[in-house]
Amino acid sequence: MSQLTDYHSIIVLDVSHFNYAERVCAGALQGLVNRTSPSIYLDYGIYDDPTARRTNEDFLDDEIWYSKYRDLLGNQDQRNLDYYCEKYKLVITSAVNLKELITANIDKISGLVIWDEDLPDTVNIAVMLAAQENLLPVTVSIADQLSSTGLVIKHDLRKRWSDRVSLYRWAFKNLFSKCKPGYLACIEPGWQRTEFLDYVVQEKIFVYSLTSTSGGLGNKLLLLLAFGPPQLREFLFALSLDGLIRKFALLWMGLRSTEVKLSNRIQKAVKSRSYPTIFGWHTCRDDELSFMLQLSSNGLRLVPTHMAGNFSFHAKLPSTGTKHKQPGSQPVLDPQGIYLTFTLSDGDQLMMMHSGELGNWYSPLRGSVPFNWETQPLLTEIAPALLEKYTSSATDNDCLIAGPSGAGYIVPPLALHLDDYMKETARICEQSGIHVVTTYVADPPARVLRSLAKYHGGLQGFLAGYAVVTRSSANLIGGIPIIANQFPKVDQIWLRAEDLLVKIREEISNQKTFPVFIGVHLFAYRTTYDDIVRFANEIQNQHVHIVRGDEFLELARLHLQGNQKRSSI
Numbered sequence: 004m005s006q007l008t009d010y011h012s013i014i015v016l017d018v019s020h021f022n023y024a025e026r027v028c029a030g031a032l033q034g035l036v037n038r039t040s041p042s043i044y045l046d047y048g049i050y051d052d053p054t055a056r057r058t059n060e061d062f063l064d065d066e067i068w069y070s071k072y073r074d075l076l077g078n079q080d081q082r083n084l085d086y087y088c089e090k091y092k093l094v095i096t097s098a099v100n101l102k103e104l105i106t107a108n109i110d111k112i113s114g115l116v117i118w119d120e121d122l123p124d125t126v127n128i129a130v131m132l133a134a135q136e137n138l139l140p141v142t143v144s145i146a147d148q149l150s151s152t153g154l155v156i157k158h159d160l161r162k163r164w165s166d167r168v169s170l171y172r173w174a175f176k177n178l179f180s181k182c183k184p185g186y187l188a189c190i191e192p193g194w195q196r197t198e199f200l201d202y203v204v205q206e207k208i209f210v211y212s213l214t215s216t217s218g219g220l221g222n223k224l225l226l227l228l229a230f231g232p233p234q235l236r237e238f239l240f241a242l243s244l245d246g247l248i249r250k251f252a253l254l255w256m257g258l259r260s261t262e263v264k265l266s267n268r269i270q271k272a273v274k275s276r277s278y279p280t281i282f283g284w285h286t287c288r289d290d291e292l293s294f295m296l297q298l299s300s301n302g303l304r305l306v307p308t309h310m311a312g313n314f315s316f317h318a319k320l321p322s323t324g325t326k327h328k329q330p331g332s333q334p335v336l337d338p339q340g341i342y343l344t345f346t347l348s349d350g351d352q353l354m355m356m357h358s359g360e361l362g363n364w365y366s367p368l369r370g371s372v373p374f375n376w377e378t379q380p381l382l383t384e385i386a387p388a389l390l391e392k393y394t395s396s397a398t399d400n401d402c403l404i405a406g407p408s409g410a411g412y413i414v415p416p417l418a419l420h421l422d423d424y425m426k427e428t429a430r431i432c433e434q435s436g437i438h439v440v441t442t443y444v445a446d447p448p449a450r451v452l453r454s455l456a457k458y459h460g461g462l463q464g465f466l467a468g469y470a471v472v473t474r475s476s477a478n479l480i481g482g483i484p485i486i487a488n489q490f491p492k493v494d495q496i497w498l499r500a501e502d503l504l505v506k507i508r509e510e511i512s513n514q515k516t517f518p519v520f521i522g523v524h525l526f527a528y529r530t531t532y533d534d535i536v537r538f539a540n541e542i543q544n545q546h547v548h549i550v551r552g553d554e555f556l557e558l559a560r561l562h563l564q565g566n567q568k569r570s571s572i
Contacts, residue, residue: 007091007321013041014107015084016098019048024142026197027118027126029101031133031140034204036108037315043104044316046080047198049073058194058284058291058309062528075362075531080313082359086392087320105139106152113137114157115146123192124167125160127210131178132158134204168261171211175269182209185275187303189213189266189283189294198312199282199353205315212286213266216293221256224248225296229414230472233446236416240448249300249417256297262288263297270301278420278427280381280411284309295414302419304411306381311353314386322387326436327394327403334554336561339546340518341511344555345535346441346466346488349527350377351406356389363532370398372539374532375439375466375552377406380428383435390435402551405432407443407469416447421454429460438463439552441524445487446474456480464556466522470496477520479563484556488522500530504538511547520559 018029033043050056051073056063063072087093098104105112116138118129129140138157141149146156164170188203188210190196203210216222228236228245239245257264273279281303285294298305308314347363349355356379359365364376382390393403408415409428418424428440442455445468455465464484468475475487490507491498498506503525510521525535539549550558 007041011041011091012094012096013044014096014098014104015044015046016101016104017046017048019046021101023195023197024145025101027130027200028139028141028145029104030197030200031130031204032105032108032112034134034201034315035111035137037201037319038205041316041319044080044084044313045201046078046084047312048080049076049078055196055310067529071531072361075365076358077362077365079358082365083313083357083389083392087388091320102148102152105149109152109154111137112139112154114155115139115141115149116158117141117143117146117156117160119161119163121161122164122167122170124170124212125164126192127190127212128160128170128174128178129158130200130203130210131174131182134207135178135181167212168265171213171265171269174209174211175265175272179209179269179272181207183207185273185277185279187211187270187273187279187281188308189281189285191284191286193287194284194309196310198310199308199314201313201315202308202318203282205318208282209269210283211266211269213262213269214260214286214288215263215266215297216289217256217260217263219255219259221252221259222293222296224252224255225300225417229296229416229444233473236448240416240450245416249419253297253300266297267301270298270303273303278411278424279303280306282306282308295412296417299414299417300419304413304424306379306385306411307352307354309352309354311357313357314353317357317386317389320386320388322391325391325395327397328436329438329553330399330551334550334558336518336558337546337548338518341514341544341547342518342520342555342558343507343523343547343549344373344375344466344552345523345525345549346375346404346552347377347525347527347532348469349406351379351412353379353385355527356382356386361527364393366532368533368536370400372536373400373402373549373551373554374535375402375404377441378403378437380405380410380431380435380437383431394436400551402439402553403437404439404441404466404552405437407441409440409442412443414443415451415455416444421451422458425454425458426460429458429462433461439556440465441469442467442485443469445471446476452478452480452485455485456483459483463553464560466524466552466556469524477559477563479560479567482560482564484560484563486520486522486556486559488524490521490523491526496526498529500534503530504534507538511544517546518558518562520555520562522555
């Protein structure tokens with residue numbers, strides 16, 4: 004971690020008007036220069052381009068973007084820069100253009116690598132060569148524009164490969180061993196999102212883009228282990244058949260697809276003393292779920308980085324080590340209580356952390372209602388100063404909790420080494436002061452629940468489920484509460500905020516036995532913090548309590564513990 008002077012000078016380059024090739028070059032330059040200190044910051048502007056707000060799904064179409072999220076979010080890069088300027092007394096200078104910035108840092112650049120515009124995946128090869136040899140990845144036209152700088156072409160990747168499989172097979176053989184151990188990145192050139200390339204170059208991470216699905220039996224078997232009929236899953240896990248099924252599924256998928264076979268090989272080659280980590284996102288040829296099924300089964304955890312910019316800069320800022328604090332008072336259980344806790348989804352994404360939780364953190368209403376903010380606890384190692392932005396400004400009503408399923412995104416029933424993952428989660432969460440975790444599957448098999456509880460470390464408990472697929476239940480295992488969210492059901496994820504909140508009101512009205520605990524996992528691309536404040540202000544029932552996640556779990560623990568004592572009498 005670098006130590007900043009009292010007045011540290013940085014250069015800001017506006018790339019909001021750059022094309023894809025220019026952004027690739029700028030991101031690589033940023034990664035190279037920021038290796039020693041946080042020196043270059045890129046301004047990507049406001050994401051009014053609709054392609055900047057989608058992967059396989061239209062997360063934020065124009066209607067909801069302009070009516071609900073644009074003003075809330077604003078210019079995320081500028082917001083973070085304003086915060087850092089105040090905290091670190093940064094002195095800002097604007098670069099005139101990319102060529103000027105390259106020229107000013109020419110001593111850090113050894114040459115150029117040309118990627119093949121007819122085979123976009125060569126971008127990833129160029130980025131790795133750039134990282135290893137201090138080069139800039141460029142197209143022919145950009146190379147021509149830089150001819151006056153004296154930078155020579157060290158590699159020309161045009162016409163070297165005919166397809167992505169042969170390309171990544173070559174990269175795995177020739178570049179993998181020279182990259183940073185324990186890490187991997189899947190970055191899809193088809194998305195043309197360059198924001199995270201600076202960190203990939205800075206850290207010399209192996210990067211590829213291969214599909215994670217071949218369809219058919221293999222994917223269905225992995226889905227069965229994660230979300231299948233509960234009784235069947237319990238049977239398979241009780242007999243430890245899940246490992247054999249997982250291995251067969253991956254083998255079968257590889258036999259049906261050369262891309263999957265190679266991606267399996269690459270993922271399994273990642274070794275780490277903590278837990279193997281993959282950055283990035285899925286390709287344009289598959290989807291989030293199939294990507295998660297594969298990488299979890301291969302023993303990886305994901306740090307989602309789609310559209311996460313300036314992390315080579317975040318990574319080099321010093322931190323004072325401020326941890327997230329818990330309230331000191333002990334909650335008192337209302338025997339007639341209806342307890343609700345609301346969690347904003349997708350905080351495990353570095354884009355969410357960079358953007359102030361899609362702007363929700365900047366709401367002037369923040370702090371008026373207890374609320375859970377999913378967070379990526381690995382920021383304590385990746386970008387501690389950015390995490391501190393949240394821990395230092397959290398109110399007593401803001402509860403930072405780990406996004407699914409702890410220190411990195413996994414599907415727990417498929418995790419190859421779940422016990423190791425949980426030990427690592429406990430360690431990372433202790434460093435950041437986080438005591439609550441969202442675990443991805445609402446109703447994992449009993450064996451998985453026991454692992455969560457056994458290796459909880461200092462964790463207070465778990466809120467289970469991104470969405471409810473089959474069942475939701477409340478468990479107390481060894482004194483550790485694992486409480487499934489009641490909302491949303493899997494078919495409710497995409498509901499508008501007002502429609503989801505109507506269903507929650509109905510659920511409150513339908514309660515017959517008390518106390519009751521209703522966890523709500525809010526889809527961040529539909530429901531905002533302000534929606535929940537309005538909902539809370541309309542509640543008239545004195546027995547309806549909206550609480551933080553840690554208080555929710557403690558009250559649930561007291562209630563479940565009381566039931567266990569009564570049942571044993």
